[in-house]
Amino acid sequence: xxxxxxxxxxxxxxxxxxxxxxxxxxxxxxxxxxxxxxxxxxxxxxxxxxxxxxxxxxxxxxxxxxxxxxxxxxxxxxxxxxxxxxxxxxxxxxxxxxxxxxxxxxxxxxxxxxxxxxxxxxxxxxxxxxxxxxxxxxxxxxxxxxxxxxxxxxxxxxxxxxxxxxxxxxxxxxxxxxxxxxxxxxxxxxxxxxxxxxxxxxxxxxxxxxxxxxx
Numbered sequence: 001x002x003x004x005x006x007x008x009x010x011x012x013x014x015x016x017x018x019x020x021x022x023x024x025x026x027x028x029x030x031x032x033x034x035x036x037x038x039x040x041x042x043x044x045x046x047x048x049x050x051x052x053x054x055x056x057x058x059x060x061x062x063x064x065x066x067x068x069x070x071x072x073x074x075x076x077x078x079x080x081x082x083x084x085x086x087x088x089x090x091x092x093x094x095x096x097x098x099x100x101x102x103x104x105x106x107x108x109x110x111x112x113x114x115x116x117x118x119x120x121x122x123x124x125x126x127x128x129x130x131x132x133x134x135x136x137x138x139x140x141x142x143x144x145x146x147x148x149x150x151x152x153x154x155x156x157x158x159x160x161x162x163x164x165x166x167x168x169x170x171x172x173x174x175x176x177x178x179x180x181x182x183x184x185x186x187x188x189x190x191x192x193x194x195x196x197x198x199x200x201x202x203x204x205x206x207x208x209x210x211x212x213x214x215x
Contacts, residue, residue: 001202002034003195004060006051008067008140011042011092018169018187019066025188031199036060042092042140044085048147055155062160062198063148064114066191067141069165070172073180074129075190077116078136078163079211081146082109086138102146110149112162115201117211119164122197128182128190132211136163160202164194 005026007019023037038054040047055063069076083106085097116132123130136142145163152161166187173181182190201207 001062001199002036002058002060003062003064003198004036004038004054004058005191005195006038006040006054006063006065006144008040008042008047009092011140012089014172016169016171017068018166018172018184019068021169021184022166022188022191023066025184026192030192030195033199035195040065040144044087044091044095044097044140044143046093047140047144048151051144051148052151052155055151059156060159062114063152063162064195064198065144065148065163067144067163067165068168069141070168071179072165072167074131074167075123075187075194076131076133076165077114077119077194078112078133078145078165079116080109080111080134081136081142081149081163082138083107083146084138085143088139091140102143103150106146106150110146112145113149113160114162114198115206116162117207117209118197118201119194120211121207121209122193123190126189126193128186128193130190133165134213136165141165160198164191166190
């Protein structure tokens, strides 16, 4: 079994991205499963082009994309990606699409094919905060999650794919009072716990636990 884990480069004026820093710390194998990592540019469509190359080269069984969600308090596996770019800020190459479909031939939305509730359970059992997220936003994170599921369906139909957001690193909130953050080692440990859940639930249904919210 092989899992491709991706992390974005810094964006939005930040000099580091915890997603990229965390995947650099992942072991090469977890539970006898090969872990391969890839840096992804925070750029609409170019991010998908890079991901497509890695999918074709690696033929992974699982694609797990990681992204920064500054302000969130825990690790949050995403439930769904929508077929819409609506950028509040420009990406790293100045692109700022507004109300644009990601793929004209794609579905309106794709649901994660990862065991997101088991991932939350494993992260929490590792002593870290985690919850299901029902919105990946409309920036490059949602874009890449949508593309990952679209590309998996096209080039690796047996592969599972999804996305998980992580908080700021501590170093990023020195000048951001009252903003949530997490130690990089804990972020990495949480990602590893999520990967262990993906491996353990590879051939079984996800947990049937409450993961919804009222708003």
